[in-house]
Amino acid sequence: xxxxxxxxxxxLKERYALxxxxxxxxxxxxxMNKVFPQAEYEGIKIHDWSKWEDxxxxxxxxxxxxQAEKExxxxxxxxxxxxxxxxxxxxxxxxxxxxxxxxNGISPLEYMAHRGFAGVGRQFPGVxxxxxxxxxxxxxxxxxxxxxxxxxxxxxxxxxxxxxxxxIQRVWYLSVPRSFFDxxxxxxxxxxxxxxxxxxxxxxxxxLFVPFVSGAAYNGDMGTMTFGFSAQSDxxxxxxxxxxxxxxxxxxxxxxxxxxxxxxxxWAWRGYRVLTLVGMMMDYMLxxxxxxxxxxxxxxxxxxxxxxxxxLARYGIRPPxxxxxxxxxxxxxxxxxxxxFYNYAAACNFHSWTPTDDEMDWxxxxxxxxxxxxxxxxxxxxxxxxxxxxxxxxxxxxxLCQTCQIPMIFTEPGDPTKICYRESDYKGTxxxxxxxxxxxxxxxxxEKYIQSWLPVHQxxxxxxxxxxxxxxxxxxxxxxxxxxxxxxAVGRDNLDFEGSEDQKNFEAWRGMATKNI
Amino acid sequence: MGVAAIKEYxxxxxxxxxNFHGNQLLYVGWEDHLMFCAPFAFPFPPAMRxxxxxxxxxxxxxxxxxxxxxxxxSKVEWFKSGQPWAPNFAKSLAENGLRHKDVVRFRTxxxxxxxxxxx
Amino acid sequence: MSTVFIxxxxxxxxxxxxxxxxxxxxxxxxxxxxxxxxxDAEGKLTVKRESIEERLGREFDLxxxxxxxxxxxxxxxxxxxxxxxxxxx
Numbered sequence: 001x002x003x004x005x006x007x008x009x010x011x012l013k014e015r016y017a018l019x020x021x022x023x024x025x026x027x028x029x030x031x032m033n034k035v036f037p038q039a040e041y042e043g044i045k046i047h048d049w050s051k052w053e054d055x056x057x058x059x060x061x062x063x064x065x066x067q068a069e070k071e072x073x074x075x076x077x078x079x080x081x082x083x084x085x086x087x088x089x090x091x092x093x094x095x096x097x098x099x100x101x102x103x104n105g106i107s108p109l110e111y112m113a114h115r116g117f118a119g120v121g122r123q124f125p126g127v128x129x130x131x132x133x134x135x136x137x138x139x140x141x142x143x144x145x146x147x148x149x150x151x152x153x154x155x156x157x158x159x160x161x162x163x164x165x166x167x168i169q170r171v172w173y174l175s176v177p178r179s180f181f182d183x184x185x186x187x188x189x190x191x192x193x194x195x196x197x198x199x200x201x202x203x204x205x206x207x208l209f210v211p212f213v214s215g216a217a218y219n220g221d222m223g224t225m226t227f228g229f230s231a232q233s234d235x236x237x238x239x240x241x242x243x244x245x246x247x248x249x250x251x252x253x254x255x256x257x258x259x260x261x262x263x264x265x266x267w268a269w270r271g272y273r274v275l276t277l278v279g280m281m282m283d284y285m286l287x288x289x290x291x292x293x294x295x296x297x298x299x300x301x302x303x304x305x306x307x308x309x310x311x312l313a314r315y316g317i318r319p320p321x322x323x324x325x326x327x328x329x330x331x332x333x334x335x336x337x338x339x340x341f342y343n344y345a346a347a348c349n350f351h352s353w354t355p356t357d358d359e360m361d362w363x364x365x366x367x368x369x370x371x372x373x374x375x376x377x378x379x380x381x382x383x384x385x386x387x388x389x390x391x392x393x394x395x396x397x398x399x400l401c402q403t404c405q406i407p408m409i410f411t412e413p414g415d416p417t418k419i420c421y422r423e424s425d426y427k428g429t430x431x432x433x434x435x436x437x438x439x440x441x442x443x444x445x446x447e448k449y450i451q452s453w454l455p456v457h458q459x460x461x462x463x464x465x466x467x468x469x470x471x472x473x474x475x476x477x478x479x480x481x482x483x484x485x486x487x488x489a490v491g492r493d494n495l496d497f498e499g500s501e502d503q504k505n506f507e508a509w510r511g512m513a514t515k516n517i
Numbered sequence: 518m519g520v521a522a523i524k525e526y527x528x529x530x531x532x533x534x535x536n537f538h539g540n541q542l543l544y545v546g547w548e549d550h551l552m553f554c555a556p557f558a559f560p561f562p563p564a565m566r567x568x569x570x571x572x573x574x575x576x577x578x579x580x581x582x583x584x585x586x587x588x589x590x591s592k593v594e595w596f597k598s599g600q601p602w603a604p605n606f607a608k609s610l611a612e613n614g615l616r617h618k619d620v621v622r623f624r625t626x627x628x629x630x631x632x633x634x635x636x
Numbered sequence: 637m638s639t640v641f642i643x644x645x646x647x648x649x650x651x652x653x654x655x656x657x658x659x660x661x662x663x664x665x666x667x668x669x670x671x672x673x674x675x676d677a678e679g680k681l682t683v684k685r686e687s688i689e690e691r692l693g694r695e696f697d698l699x700x701x702x703x704x705x706x707x708x709x710x711x712x713x714x715x716x717x718x719x720x721x722x723x724x725x
Contacts, residue, residue, distance in 0.1 A: 012716045041523045055712040058699065066702045073703070188521060206707050210643060210672070217671035225671055229645050229706055236705045240712050247711075290670060304709050307638030311711070311723045340554040378552045378636035396578035398555035399544040399620070407555035408546075417635035419546055419556060421599060421620060429530055430618040432544070447519035447528035454532065460560040461536045 016057035021050065024127035038123040042188040044260075045253035049126030052248045055240050063135055067142070070230050074146055077226040082153045088513045091219045091287040093158075093506035094497050098216075098285035099224060100160040100350040103151045105177045105277060106208070108168040110144035110231075112181040113137075116196060120189040129248075132241045136197075139234040143227075150227040157509070158502050160349040160493045167349060170464065171486050172455035173341075175405045179452065180274045184267075186448070190249065191263050197242035199267035202308065205235050206300040208278050215282065215290040243308075250315040257316045262444070268320030269437035273404040279334035280341070283363065284355065292366035293334045302327075322437050325413040331370040332416050335363075336409045339375070342382065343394035346479065349488050351497035354383040374416050391496055395479060397456040402431045403438035403449055410434045426450060534617040543570070543610065544620040547579055549629045552636040556620065567613050568606030584628040594624040640681050640710030640721040643674040650704045652691035653683070660684050672706055680722040681710070 010018070027035050039046075080086075090096065114137050121133030155161035168174050184195040213228030249256045279293035291299075309319040342352045355363065360379065363371045382392050398407035412418040413436075422433040426446045433439040442449045458464050462471055465481045483490050492501050520526050534541060541563050546556030557578050561570065571590065579585050595602045598620060604613050615621070630636040642657070644650045646668075657675055658664060664677040675681065688696045698719055710721035 012714065038523065042521055056699075056702075056714055058702075062699050066699060069703050191521070210674075210707055211669075214669045214672050229671070232706045233645075233702055233704065236708050237702070239708070243711065303639060304641070307640070307709065307723055310638050314724065336554065339552075343554045374551075374634055374636070377630075377632040377634040381552070381631045381636065392552075392581055394553065394581075396557045396559075399546075399558045400555075409554045411551075417549060417551065419548075419551065421546075421556075421622075423598060423620070427530070429532070430616075430620075432618070432620060445520045447526060449528075450530040451528045452531065456558050457532045457542070460540070460542070460558070461532075462538065 012057050016054070016059060019059040020054070020131045021127050024130075032125060036123055036125045038189050039125055042190050042259065044190045044249055044256050046126070046249075047252055049124075049129070051251065052126050052128045052244070054128055054132045055244060056237055058135065058237070060135075063138075067138075070233060071142075071146075074226050074230045075149075078150050078153070078223055081222045081226075085509075085513060086220070086222055087154060087157060088506070088510050089220045093502050094351070094353060095219050095221065095285065095287050096154060096158050096502065096506075097160075097350040097352075097497070098212075098281045099151060099154055099221070100158075101277065101281060101285070102224070103147065103154075103161055104164045104167050104171070104349060105174055107144050107147040107151070108164065109177055109181050110140050110147065112185060113196060114140035114144060116140075116181070116185045116192055119185070120192050123189040129245070132244075136234075136238050136241060139231075139238070143231040143234070146227045146230060150223045153223060157505065159489065159500075160351075163487045166487050170455075171349060171488075172344075172347060175453065175455050176277070177274055179405050180270055183270065183448075190259075193242065193245045194249075194260060194263040195267040195270070197238065198246045199242075199264065200271050201235060201238040202242040203268060203301065203305050204271040204275055205232075205239075206304065207275055207296055209235060210300065211291055211296040212278060212282055212286075215286045215288075218288050218290050219286055246312070247315075250312070250317065254316075261317055264317065265321045266441050266444075269322060269435075269441065270404065272326060273406060273434075273438070276333045276337045276406065280337040283334040283366075284338040284359075289362060292363075294330045294366060297330045321440070322435075325435075325437075328414055329410070331367055332374070332411065335367070335371065335375040336411070339378065340398075340407055340409050343392065344398075345496055346393045346395060346494055347483065347486075347488075349486070349493045351495065351500050351502065353497040354379050354386065370416065386496065386498070393495075397459060399432065400454045400456050401434035401438050402452050402454070403433055403441050405452060405454060406434060408432070408434050532618070537617075541610070541615075541617040543615060544618070545570075545575065545578075546620070546622040548622055548624040549635045550579070550582060550584065550625075552582060552631060553579065556622070561610055563611040563615075564609045566607065566609055567604050567615075570610075571606065582630075584625065584630065587628060588625050592626055594626065596622045596624070637678045638723040639676050639678055640708075640723060641674055641676045642681060642683070642708045642721060643672055643706035645672055645704045645706060647704065653688055653701070653704070656687035656691055657681070657683055660687050674707075677721075680720060683719040685717050 026032055033040060117133045117137035117140060121130045121137060124130050124133065151161060168178055184192050187195060209228055209232040213225055213232065216224035216228060246260065249260055282293045282296060309317065341348055345352045360376055364376065385392060400407055408419055410420050412420045420435055422436060422439040424431050424439060424443055431442060433442060459482055464485050465471060466485050469481050471478065480490065488494055497503055520528065537560055539562055540560035543559050543561050544556050545559065547553060559574065595604055602621065644654060654673055658666060661677050661681050664675050664681060667674045667676065683698065683701065685696055685698050698714060701719065708721055710723055713720050
């Protein structure tokens, strides 16, 4: 790289102070608490906003310079990848389904993060915090757009990429990531910072962007590798903002500690549930595997998160609740999730499959406590049945958790053979949960979570059909009508990978790329 | 406090009984058979005979499993919200005390899924 | 003692940076993965501008790190001359 380094007249710290903090003033025409109406209702007490400091001390001139450099690199790689028909160099076409999940389930969240940080940046009275939130807001829309650009190349050739903006609002499993972000963005500004800035960015995004994106590189997907690492280069700044923000809240007033602790408990659990999808992508959807979900969890959550919570102990903060259960479940959740998508492959916009023999052996080796005992038998049974032309398609709708909205697939703490059922009564109605973690969150704010838009219940209420569809007509095909509403092409986007159009096309095109036909 | 909010705030329960066109929700799970990844959710009229759920609906949902045909229904153990429960097959859901969004599970002694893995 | 880390993409820009970090932090461990490295260190890790400039043969602004940075952990402090990551416990 050849960058000009300008001679500086001021040091980094002075420059940052002059360019951020000095920009603020207290309002006089209107009282400050009217100008910043969300700053107090969550109970967080801030006495001196000037104590907050962005450790990266990034000013806009430097921000544009480095972001421009990142964009140039990113688009050079994306262009080269497209020009070279790079999609035909991925390990095999099953891999592309992980990218479908990424575009449909994760990129829309980047856009929501953009809106969220723009929103909280407006609400914070402190100048340094506002500037940092502004930059993160810009980063997040960049992530969303670069991901859409990068993956649009796959949309030219493969199914399931065509309508993620509709699908995030309608498809059953996508209500999980969507409701996660909707929950955060409808909280107050401080809770949003703990939810996204701290819990998600600091404790959890490493698991998505680092081992998974390294895995994309390993599977020959330069497009995803480059947008992933380009996004993650911003995440380092976001993580630092999240950590700074939590320390600032804890240092400002001891009364903030229990509020922050409850948010840490809530959002560590919420994030952990959403990441189940990533666990499944790593263990089942990357044909060449970099590390197992369990190994990634141990490095990035247990080791790195452990160090973080040791550091925060001096403020009276303890690690998030339910860590024993989380530690036990790392042997199980990726398998339980893959089994779920295998069950409901008829209602998915990506394909699923049973692992090959060597993949099963890899899973046995990585999960000696669980895979052979609990999960191999069902996968082998499904494979045998599929060979006989009797592939399992579960067509009965599942019971969902009121909080995380994931089907009730998770098992009792310590017993992977029993589904975990929890329930609460609120104002005369029963609500059901997949875990103590999700029940706790509901019980604390029931008025929020009784509003969950649960896809299964919405289907039964008749709210998931296109206008003009008559569910009382003779011979009405409910599943078909729901898939129409999802804008999913039946027989192309859904069902097993084996026999799919993607599989056939990839084989034919790869053949054309290596032979003179 | 039902929610943290800047002013008085009341949420809307999206799943009120009257939204289901005369049906009520019943959740049904089969213990030790996790090949079905989660319990099922069904909309049923409260006047529906409980036996009809077993005989006419559940075979379509669980029948793919090789254990399904082996069930001895006289030995099945039932649970409602996790507590032992004795349904009367001849009576309706309502007469069996089943309300909107109740959850029942059944255990089939001796049947423990594919190769005993609780799948 | 807790571990801090910094993760960088592997390319021509980062080779001298990784070399400098490893030279300045003898207690650090280099973990190589596809397309990236993760450098772990007990307690503290320091990235020094001068060391990078020596290897690069030109002036280097530590904020250029952002271009190839993947992730990090620990409390961060940055000046014109060095960037440190540390845990207090």
